[in-house]
Amino acid sequence: MKWPLRLVQAVLLAAAGASACGQQTGHYVGGATGIKTGSLPPPGFYFRSENLLYHANELRDRNGQKLGVDLDLTVFASAERFIWMTPKEILGAQFGVQSIIPFVYSDIELGGLGVQESRFGLSDVFFEALLSWRWSQLDLGVGYGFFAPTGEFDRSRLASPGKGFWTGMLSFGGTYYFDAGKTWAFSILNRFETHSRNDEIAITPGLNFSFEWGLSKNVRKIVDLGVVGYSQWQLTDDSGVGVTYDRTVHDRVFGIGPEISVFIPRATLIVSLRHLREFEAIDRAQGHMTTLSISKRF
Numbered sequence: 580m581k582w583p584l585r586l587v588q589a590v591l592l593a594a595a596g597a598s599a600c601g602q603q604t605g606h607y608v609g610g611a612t613g614i615k616t617g618s619l620p621p622p623g624f625y626f627r628s629e630n631l632l633y634h635a636n637e638l639r640d641r642n643g644q645k646l647g648v649d650l651d652l653t654v655f656a657s658a659e660r661f662i663w664m665t666p667k668e669i670l671g672a673q674f675g676v677q678s679i680i681p682f683v684y685s686d687i688e689l690g691g692l693g694v695q696e697s698r699f700g701l702s703d704v705f706f707e708a709l710l711s712w713r714w715s716q717l718d719l720g721v722g723y724g725f726f727a728p729t730g731e732f733d734r735s736r737l738a739s740p741g742k743g744f745w746t747g748m749l750s751f752g753g754t755y756y757f758d759a760g761k762t763w764a765f766s767i768l769n770r771f772e773t774h775s776r777n778d779e780i781a782i783t784p785g786l787n788f789s790f791e792w793g794l795s796k797n798v799r800k801i802v803d804l805g806v807v808g809y810s811q812w813q814l815t816d817d818s819g820v821g822v823t824y825d826r827t828v829h830d831r832v833f834g835i836g837p838e839i840s841v842f843i844p845r846a847t848l849i850v851s852l853r854h855l856r857e858f859e860a861i862d863r864a865q866g867h868m869t870t871l872s873i874s875k876r877f
Contacts, residue, residue, distance in 0.1 A: 604784070604787065604811075604813070604830060604863065605746060605772040605774065605784065605787035605789075605811075605813075606703060606705075606726040606742060606746045606748070606772065607746075607748060607770055607772060607787070607789055607811075608631065608656070609789050609791065609809035609810070609811045609832065609834055610791065610807065610808075610809040610834050610836075610853070610855045610868065610870070611629065611631070611658075611870070612768060612791060613793060613807060613838055613840065613851055613853060613870075613872065614764070614766065614793035614794070614795040614803055614805040614806075614807055614838050614840060614851075614853075615718075615754050615764060615766045615793060615795065615803075616752060616754075616766045616767070616768040616791045616792070616793050616807070617718060617719070617720060617752030617753040617754040617766040617767050617768045618711075618718040618720065618753075618754040618766060619662075619664060619673075619675065619709055619711035619718070619720045620662065620664055620876070621664060621673075621713075622664045622665065622666050622673060623663075623664055623876050623877070624661075624662070624663050624664075624876070624877045625660075625661070625662040625663075625664075625874060625875065625876050625877070626659070626660070626661060626662075626874070626875045626877070627659075627660040627662065627872060627873070627874040627875070628657065628658075628659055628660070628872070628873045629656075629657070629658040629660060629870060629871075629872045630655070630656070630657050630658075630870065630871045630872070631654075631655070631656045631657075631658070631868055631869070631870045632653075632654075632655050632868060632869050632870075633652075633653070633654040633655075633656075633866060633867075633868040634652065634653050634654075634866050634867060634868070635650065635652045635857075635864040635865060635866025635867075636650055636651055636652070636866070637650065637864070637865055637866075638650060638863070638864055638865075639860040639861055639862065639863060639864070639865050640861075640862065641825070641828045641861060641862050642861070643859060643860065643861045648689070649689060649690035650687075650688075650689060650864075651686075651687070651688040651689075651690070652685075652686070652687050652688075652864065652866070653685070653686045654683065654684070654685050654686075655683070655684045656681055656682070656683045656684075656702070657681070657682050658679050658680070658681040658682075659679070659680045659681075659682075660677060660678070660679045660680075661677060661678050661679075661680075662675065662676075662677040662709075663675055663676055663677070664709070664711065669710060670710070671712060672710040672711055672712045672719075672721075673710070673711045673712075673713075674708075674709070674710060675708075675709040675710075675711065676706075676707065676708055676709065677706075677707050677709060677722075677724075678704065678705065678706050678707075679704065679705040680701070680704055681701070681702040681703070681704070681705075681730075682699070682700070682701055682702065682740075683699070683700065683702040683730070683740045684697070684698070684699040685697065685698055685699075685737075685738035685740070686738070687737050687738055694737070696736070696737045696738050697738060698736065698738035698739070698740060699740070700730060700731055700740035700741075701729060701730050701731075701740060701741075702729075702730040702740045702741055703726045703727060703728055703729055703730045703741050703742055703746075704726070704727050704729045705724055705725070705726050705727075705748075706724050706725060706727070707722045707723065707724025707725075707748075707750075708722065708723055708724065709721070709722045710722070715759070716755065716756040716757075716758075716759070716761070717753060717754070717755055717756070718753055718754040719751075719752075719753040720750075720751065720752055720753065721750065721751045722748075722749075722750040722751075723747070723748070723749050723750070724747075724748055724750075725745060725746060725747045725748065726742075726745065726746040726748070727745060728741055728742065728743055728744055728745060729741065730742070732777070732779060733779075734779050734780055742777070743777040743778075743779055743780070744774050744775045744776060744777040744783075744784065745774070745775040746772050746773065746774050746775070747772070747773045747774075748770055748771065748772050748773075749770070749771045750768060750769065750770045750771075751768075751769055752766065752767050752768030752769055752791075753766070753767065754766040761797065762796060762797040762798075763795070763796055763797075764793075764794070764795050764797070765792070765793070765794050765795075766792065766793045766794075766795075767790070767791065767792045768789075768790075768791045768792075769788070769789070769790055770788070770789040770790075770791075771786065771787070771788055772786065772787040772788075772789075773786055774786075774787075776819060777821075780819075780821045781819045781820045781821035782817055782818070782819040782821040782822055783817065783818045783819050784817050785813050785814060785815035785816050785817050785818070785826075785829065786813070786814040786815045787811065787812070787813055787814065788811070788812050788814055789809060789810070789811045790809065790810045790811075791807070791808070791809040791810075792807065792808050792809070793805055793806070793807040793808075793838070794806055794807075795838075795840075800842075801841060801842045801843075801844070802839065802840070802841050802842075803838075803839070803840040803841075804837075804838075804839055805837070805838050805839075805840075806835065806836070806837055806838070807835070807836060807837075807838050807853055807855065808833070808834060808835040808836075808855075809833070809834045809835075809855070810831070810832070810833050810834075811830075811831060811832050811833075812829065812830075812831045813829035813830045813831065814829070815829075816829075828861075828862050829861075829862070830860075830861055830862040830863040831859070831860070831861045831862075831863075832857050832858075832859070832860040832861070832863055832865065833857065833858050833859045833860075834855040834856065834857045834858070834868075835855060835856065835858075836853055836854045836855035836856055836867075837853065837854065838851060838852065838853035839851070839852055839853075840852075846875075847875060847876045847877075848873065848874065848875055849872075849873075849874040850871075850872070850873050850874075851870075851871070851872040851873075851874075852869070852870070852871050852872075853869070853870050854867065854868070854869045854870075855867065855868055855870075
């Protein structure tokens with residue numbers, strides 16, 4: 580097992596969930612979307628502010644056992660999302676684009692080792708092209724985008740806001756409404772991430788897969804109540820001369836929790852709040868996160 584400082588550096592590189600043995604995790608944060616995760620909005624321009632607070636005080640090893648590291652990790656991320664769903668159609672689907680500009684504050688403390696650091700800065704920006712199909716009781720969506728290494732990465736700093744590599748991400752999912760009134764909904768979203776080489780540490784992270792789901796009930800047409808969950812797995816080995824750990828150990832984590840979403844018609848706002856607890860983590864941090872999202876249509 581690597582020196583605890585290396586473990587914590589891996590945690591912060593992942594910005595809310597990293598490998599306990601030093602591996603780099605993907606860019607995408609599980610549980611970032613919510614109950615209707617498989618649906619895209621109708622034509623229009625939207626702004627969404629997603630504010631995530633993550634806390635972890637334990638690391639899990641390759642067997643899912645808690646490591647004896649006195650860790651106190653807090654990460655706050657504010658991701659500003661801009662979505663434009665155009666009236667243009669491709670293959671019968673509405674075409675859209677989105678960009679996400681994330682800012683991250685990380686605070687790390689290692690009791691007993693005299694390690695304490697906090698940093699704030701721009702993280703890695705995301706761009707994506709979208710296709711959305713809508714039927715009477717079914718929504719489908721597909722997207723392909725990339726994370727650009729716009730955030731600062733410094734291997735000597737524990738709380739670097741960027742990851743230092745490019746990531747391509749393919750997303751596809753859908754939402755099924757069980758009744759004609761669309762009061763009951765079940766949604767899923769799948770995401771595959773492929774990564775470039777981080778030249779500063781000479782590592783190319785392995786492929787990552789994320790699966791998210793949500794079950795919700797609409798009340799009085801303005802409130803959605805539900806439960807959401809996510810799973811994340813590393814699918815392939817990390818590679819490169821910088822890999823000094825056991826590359827055959829792949830990280831994973833699961834999360835689940837409640838969500839409430841409220842539509843405010845006069846302001847054309849949607850406000851969502853959810854809290855998820857992680858469990859069964861392997862080779863990464865295990866904690867909990869709360870997300871407040873505010874969406875506005877223009």
